[in-house]
Amino acid sequence: MDRTGFKAALVAVALAASGLLAxxxxxxxxxxxxxxxxxxxxxxxxxxCTAGSGAAVTSPTHSGTSALKATPAGNDNAxxxxxxxxxxxxxxxxxxxxxxxxxxxxxxxTGTTDVSTWTxxxxxxxxxxxxxxxxxxxxxxxxxxxxxxxxSAYHADDISLVGPGGDPATVPAAPTGLRAGAPGxxxxxxxxxxxxxxxxxxxxxxxxxxxxxxxxxxxxGGLTASTTYSFRVSAVNEAGESPRSAAASATTAPGGSGGxxxxxxxxxxxxxxxxxxxxxxxTRMSDVPDSxxxxxxxxxxxxxxxxxxxxxxxxxxxxCPNAESAADFKAAIKAKQAAGKKVLISIGGAxxxxxxxxxxxxxxxxxxxxxxxxxxxxxxxDIDFEGHSLSLNTGxxxxxxxxxxxxxxxxxxxxxxxxxxxxxxxxxxxxxTFFVQLGYQYYxxxxxxxxxxxxxxxxxxxxxLRDDLTLLxxxxxxxxxxxxxxxxxxxxxxxxxxxAMTDMLLTGFPVAGDQSKVFxxxxxxQVAIGLPASTQAGNxxxxxxxxxxxxxxxxxxTNCGSYTTHGTWPALRGLMTWSINWDRFNQWxxxxxxxxxxxx
Numbered sequence: 008m009d010r011t012g013f014k015a016a017l018v019a020v021a022l023a024a025s026g027l028l029a030x031x032x033x034x035x036x037x038x039x040x041x042x043x044x045x046x047x048x049x050x051x052x053x054x055x056c057t058a059g060s061g062a063a064v065t066s067p068t069h070s071g072t073s074a075l076k077a078t079p080a081g082n083d084n085a086x087x088x089x090x091x092x093x094x095x096x097x098x099x100x101x102x103x104x105x106x107x108x109x110x111x112x113x114x115x116x117t118g119t120t121d122v123s124t125w126t127x128x129x130x131x132x133x134x135x136x137x138x139x140x141x142x143x144x145x146x147x148x149x150x151x152x153x154x155x156x157x158x159s160a161y162h163a164d165d166i167s168l169v170g171p172g173g174d175p176a177t178v179p180a181a182p183t184g185l186r187a188g189a190p191g192x193x194x195x196x197x198x199x200x201x202x203x204x205x206x207x208x209x210x211x212x213x214x215x216x217x218x219x220x221x222x223x224x225x226x227x228g229g230l231t232a233s234t235t236y237s238f239r240v241s242a243v244n245e246a247g248e249s250p251r252s253a254a255a256s257a258t259t260a261p262g263g264s265g266g267x268x269x270x271x272x273x274x275x276x277x278x279x280x281x282x283x284x285x286x287x288x289x290t291r292m293s294d295v296p297d298s299x300x301x302x303x304x305x306x307x308x309x310x311x312x313x314x315x316x317x318x319x320x321x322x323x324x325x326x327c328p329n330a331e332s333a334a335d336f337k338a339a340i341k342a343k344q345a346a347g348k349k350v351l352i353s354i355g356g357a358x359x360x361x362x363x364x365x366x367x368x369x370x371x372x373x374x375x376x377x378x379x380x381x382x383x384x385x386x387x388x389d390i391d392f393e394g395h396s397l398s399l400n401t402g403x404x405x406x407x408x409x410x411x412x413x414x415x416x417x418x419x420x421x422x423x424x425x426x427x428x429x430x431x432x433x434x435x436x437x438x439x440t441f442f443v444q445l446g447y448q449y450y451x452x453x454x455x456x457x458x459x460x461x462x463x464x465x466x467x468x469x470x471x472l473r474d475d476l477t478l479l480x481x482x483x484x485x486x487x488x489x490x491x492x493x494x495x496x497x498x499x500x501x502x503x504x505x506x507a508m509t510d511m512l513l514t515g516f517p518v519a520g521d522q523s524k525v526f527x528x529x530x531x532x533q534v535a536i537g538l539p540a541s542t543q544a545g546n547x548x549x550x551x552x553x554x555x556x557x558x559x560x561x562x563x564x565t566n567c568g569s570y571t572t573h574g575t576w577p578a579l580r581g582l583m584t585w586s587i588n589w590d591r592f593n594q595w596x597x598x599x600x601x602x603x604x605x606x607x
Contacts, residue, residue, distance in 0.1 A: 118142020
């Protein structure tokens, strides 16, 4: 008897001695040990662990020389599972030995009531046991262990499933129809046709396995720009792994194709109230300090929500008595550009609903925005769509292939503008937090019915245009708490809120909890943190000391609070604020603090 078999036999003897088998069902000669490699003596053979969370270790073990160690991450509970063939209408006993905090043992797909048992604290080896009966047509069940999100690693050993064995599964056929979608600079989306009987798929890049997913799509990240890769996929179930599919090749996009390559390494972005007045007062373009590297003119607004026709004009003298003339305004823009600054037209804002629901609206958007850019000699465009400008239609559940017209048309319109003005065209976006962050929890409505269809609605726009995007500066204000990759909520006004939001953008995250739909990380030079310049400018004002803590943590991994980042990004581009006018109202506190901080 090999060591694996010996360990399984010891577990069965222990169960029988304790009476657990007898209480679950009457043992018969057909009962057998069904868990494969339950003692992990053969490493992880037979087991699949989410997000690479599992490993076979030599200490601690309950018996033998190996055990499972699985480590949850912020968005993963370290679930390790295997699918087992069973018989319908039959009784089974499941047990295992565990150590650590928050360890679960269970079975799913039973055809009756799925079962699980857990412990919240096992400082030494502790046995978990449960039992179930299969349904009248059940031929497979999945047994699993998992921990809890963001907690410490757990250990498991001697996993045992005892009962009548079912008909053995057969190895699935190789997947067909492997297709590479539109590549980014550092990622390639893949999809393929399902293989009958498969419980998962292995994804290979140039012969190396890089991912395991349960669905029929995956995004392979961590790639190099302007590089050709070959991909293959295999299907797996408890019987084994299929041959690999035919290859699909893709070449990643060139890096740094977004405009603004001549921006400083660390930049300050601000909105200038050019078309209206409020309590902050009017600021002339010529009076904007040199601190500001990107100046977004607020706002170009539509003639109606659905027209796509965008208009921009300077604040009327009756409303802004100290406003400059159009000629002086244009001359000041040229002076800023001569000094290396970028001046953009920002479209939308809180009062400017823009819904490009038709191709006619899309074309009107391109034409009217072009007129504004040409008239004022601007460097590009800022998208500041808020409210219901971007809402997902029910059933639009994949950010990589959007079908909602207002999103498809917006992407097309921006691509047309980029094509017209060339590689120097500067593109920035300023989504509100829930347009981005809530894609981590649920993406739109669709199968998550009842949720706000705006949740995550910017994700397909950002993803489709990531290679043209100069800067993304999420509005880290006027928001409720956000959930970070640590699965903890963080409130506005403190460093952890900005650290958690930025870490998501620079790390990437599964959308709506689907590990096969991972939103790839942006480059750090594409990301700035959006903040209000004063307490009057918006909810969530962050004092300079907390702003500096966030920058320290993200760029140096020092001065961090309770949130642990997934990396260190000294190339983080900088900060955005609403607004230049409010910063002037607040004695230039925001920009002076950034000027003093600017890091090398």
